[in-house]
Amino acid sequence: MSNCQPLGFDWVLFDADETLFHFDxxxxxxxxxxxxxxxxxxxxxxxxxxxxxxxxxxxxxxxxxxxxxxxxxxxxxxxxxxxxxxxxxxxxxxxxxxxCAPLPEVPELLESLKGRYRLGIITNGFTELQRIRLERTGFADHFEVLVISEEVGLAKPDRAIFDHALDAMGNPARERVLMVGDTLSSDILGGLNAGLHTCWYNPDAKVIEQGIQPHLEIRCHSELARLLA
Missing domain, CATH: 1.10.150.240 (Putative phosphatase; domain 2)
Structure with missing residues (x-):
């Protein structure tokens, strides 16, 4: 696990379910x-x-x-x-x-990032849930880009869905984009395949899957807020 501090990011991309929102x-x-x-x-x-x-x-x-x-x-x-x-x-x-409900510390995290980073979401979830949930929680205004796999016909970890998102973002330098997610096999592997920095949200201290090495690992959202401060 890299201990390097994430410096110089312009964009932070998030997964939705079990990264930003509780999904019961x-x-x-x-x-x-x-x-x-x-x-x-x-x-x-x-x-x-x-x-x-x-x-x-x-x-x-x-x-x-x-x-x-x-x-x-x-x-x-x-x-x-x-x-x-x-x-x-x-x-x-x-x-x-x-x-739907945000995970603990998510509102505070998003508020701390406002105006300092450009934010987006890449989710394998479905439109009927994702859009209404963002509106109801008041989070929609935080995110400039919302990429939903159902709408683009691609799903993480396919590099193409990340390429689609980066096009929508104006094609920033990939090393200046951080992908945050809870699932190694989709969020982290996909981010790595797309040449992004990755941050694994791992509150349950799961074991890393073979061949998937995130750049960063966090247990809680306040930890990410500190890293990005």
Whole structure:
């Protein structure tokens, strides 16, 4: 792990889910299925994740579209309830927007960076959640660039989604851009592939995956605020 201080950055890019925002999928699913009289429990959630997680891998590898992921993860529930999978997915994203909350210290971090760095978001999340959540939290005004994988047809860690973001940013020098995210296999690997500096938000002290070496690692957002002060 590099101990060098991050000097001379012009831009800081963030992942969204579990980097800026708490993402409690279980709570969102419980909220969704209450509408259909289903007491969604831990066993249901495990069953859902057995379908959902492999779909996310396929999506991040560019083998399926966002639409396919969103519908296939609710296909079994759609059959059980007689509801279109797309409608269930929309209901889930709406429920997640209702319960969204910033992670601890995020409002303070963003306020500390205002006027000193240009800020952007690159997320593999979906438009229906990302945009409304930024508006409801009042964070939208902090970010000059919002790149959502569903809208551009690319997903992290594909270098192309970072190239798309950099084009929108006016193509700054890549060594002057810091990518901050919680997921090594998408945020950090993607940032490294794109020639950016990377910062791994790792509050649970997870072990680094082989072959993925972030430039920086933080446990909390106040630590990042100090590094960028």
């Amino acid at each position: 999928a279980f709570a969102g699913l419980k909220r969704l299925f209450q509408r259909f009289g289903v007491d969604f429990d831990a066993a249901h959630y495990q069953e859902y994740q057995q379908v959902n997680k492999p779909l996310w891998v396929e999506y991040q590898e560019g083998r399926i579209s966002a639409k396919t992921l969103q519908e296939q993860r609710f296909a079994q529930w759609g059959e059980r309830l007689g509801v279109a999978p797309a409608a269930l997915n929309s209901g889930f994203l709406s429920a997640m927007a209702d319960i």
